[in-house]
Amino acid sequence: MLLSNALNLAATMAGLSASSGDEFEPPTIGEFFPQAILFPNTIFEMNRIMMIRILIMVLLLVIFSLWTSKFRKAYKNQQFVPSRFQLMGEISLNFVRKSIAHEQLGEKDGDRFLPLLATTFFIVLGMNITGIIPSLNISGTSVIGLPIVLAAAAYFTFIYAGIKKHGGHFFKLALIPDGVPKVFLPLVFLIELLSTFILRPVTLALRLTMNMVAGHLLLVLCFSATQFFFFSPLAEGFTKAFGAGTFLFGFVFTLFEILVAFLQAYVFTLLATVYIQLALADEH
Amino acid sequence: MAVQETALAIAHLGALGYGLAAIGPGIGVGLVVSKTIESIARQPELASKLQVTMWLGIAFTEALALIGLATPFIFA
Numbered sequence: 001m002l003l004s005n006a007l008n009l010a011a012t013m014a015g016l017s018a019s020s021g022d023e024f025e026p027p028t029i030g031e032f033f034p035q036a037i038l039f040p041n042t043i044f045e046m047n048r049i050m051m052i053r054i055l056i057m058v059l060l061l062v063i064f065s066l067w068t069s070k071f072r073k074a075y076k077n078q079q080f081v082p083s084r085f086q087l088m089g090e091i092s093l094n095f096v097r098k099s100i101a102h103e104q105l106g107e108k109d110g111d112r113f114l115p116l117l118a119t120t121f122f123i124v125l126g127m128n129i130t131g132i133i134p135s136l137n138i139s140g141t142s143v144i145g146l147p148i149v150l151a152a153a154a155y156f157t158f159i160y161a162g163i164k165k166h167g168g169h170f171f172k173l174a175l176i177p178d179g180v181p182k183v184f185l186p187l188v189f190l191i192e193l194l195s196t197f198i199l200r201p202v203t204l205a206l207r208l209t210m211n212m213v214a215g216h217l218l219l220v221l222c223f224s225a226t227q228f229f230f231f232s233p234l235a236e237g238f239t240k241a242f243g244a245g246t247f248l249f250g251f252v253f254t255l256f257e258i259l260v261a262f263l264q265a266y267v268f269t270l271l272a273t274v275y276i277q278l279a280l281a282d283e284h
Numbered sequence: 285m286a287v288q289e290t291a292l293a294i295a296h297l298g299a300l301g302y303g304l305a306a307i308g309p310g311i312g313v314g315l316v317v318s319k320t321i322e323s324i325a326r327q328p329e330l331a332s333k334l335q336v337t338m339w340l341g342i343a344f345t346e347a348l349a350l351i352g353l354a355t356p357f358i359f360a
Contacts, residue, residue, distance in 0.1 A: 029357060103336065203347040210350035267343045274340065 024228045027220040032143050032213065053140040056126045064122075067093075096121050096269065104273040105280070113276055116157055120150055121269040124208065128261035131216055132254050139261070142212035144205060151204035154272035162279030170279065204271060211264050215257045222250030298356040305352025312345035 038046035067089035073079075074086060082090060096118045101110035127146060131139030141147055162170035175192045176185065229235060229243030320338040324331045 203344075203351070206354055207343065207347050207350055210353050214350075214353060263339070267339055270336065270340060271343060 024232070025224070027217050027224060031138070031216065031220060034138075049138055049140060049143055052130050052136050052138065053127065053146065055136075056130060056140055057123075060122055060126050063089075092122075093118060100266075100269055100273055104270070104277050109276075109280060113157065113161070113273070116153065117269050117273055120154065120272055121265050124150065124268050125261065125265035128208075128212060128264055129258070131212060131261065132219075132257045137219075138216055139212040141208050141264075142216055144209045147205040147208040150208075150268070151201045154204060154275060155201040157272070158275040158279040161276050165280050173282075174279070200275060204268065208264055208268055211260060215253070215260055218253050219250060219257065222246050222253060226250060301356070302352050305355075306349050309345050309349035309352075312348070313342055316341040316345060 032049070034048045036045045036047050037051065038044075067086070070083070070086045070089065074082065097110070097114055100121070101114050101117050104110070105113060123146075124141060127140030129139070130136040131142065159170075162174065166173055174196050175189050177188065177192070180188050223246075225246040226243045229239045229246060232239075235243075316338060320334050320341075323334050
């Protein structure tokens with residue numbers, strides 16, 4: 001009885017209706033276009049995913065303003081033993097600063113671009129992690145709008161960084177590499193144009209979105225299969241064993257999704273950093 | 285009826301297409317990781333640097349599989 005309650009809860013949490021039909025309904029892409037809650041049919045239409053995004057943004061703002069005030073106070077009083085909350089902030093901000101920004105860009109340029117990189121990292125992480133938080137259950141990055149904005153920020157930043165460093169010469173450096181035979185230059189030019197200025201931002205946005213879409217669909221598939229195997233009118237003893245298997249799979253995939261959330265935040269920030277670094281480099 | 289069947293056939297083709305699209309990136313990610321493991325075994329002190337490069341390589345390779353995942357939605 002307890003187990004069936006827990007399963008029902010898991011199934012409703014995965015965004016399913018608790019009613020069990022005769023036929024198994026696999027998740028569709030409609031998962032990512034939930035019903036509008038506020039202002040339907042206007043450009044300010046609010047659905048579940050937008051609500052989650054706003055919630056996470058507010059949370060991030062609150063946490064970061066608390067962290068900054070803590071840092072300020074500690075600096076003012078010359079208090080060098082941090083509290084637990086402050087230590088958490090120092091560790092997570094230092095992760096972006098030391099192992100992403102400084103590692104790839106060096107200290108000077110790393111600190112220059114740190115605000116953008118840290119913002120990107122924490123927004124992506126926060127929005128990704130909602131995919132596995134019970135009762136939120138969909139990540140804010142699983143609809144392509146937000147990843148496009150973040151990718152556009154990275155795109156314009158690396159072009160800005162390149163132009164600031166090399167002037168108009170940046171495009172020549174990026175598009176016409178040294179040491180290419182003249183015959184191949186048009187081909188190389190086209191390939192570089194496509195890969196640097198079109199595919200980079202597109203893959204940045206697509207990689208994040210599709211990872212989250214695939215993860216969410218897998219989780220819904222696992223938990224809706226569990227629901228079906230346990231509560232469909234056709235359910236018998238051995239189908240329930242299947243159900244236990246799919247539930248276990250769903251649990252393991254939930255753990256995997258935590259890893260993916262962190263990894264995608266890391267990869268997104270790392271790629272943005274590497275693009276900036278390539279734009280700043282003297283030769284390509 | 286015929287339209288429905290065609291739609292179903294196309295949906296199945298999408299699944300087949302994604303299977304094909306996943307072969308290349310699968311082999312690619314395997315190569316990236318295996319070479320990284322080899323390199324780390326040879327020079328353990330470079331492990332952290334190699335891992336960063338490995339994640340980059342995986343990200344680039346994996347993008348192909350994810351583009352394959354996105355294509356059916358684009359051409360639906």
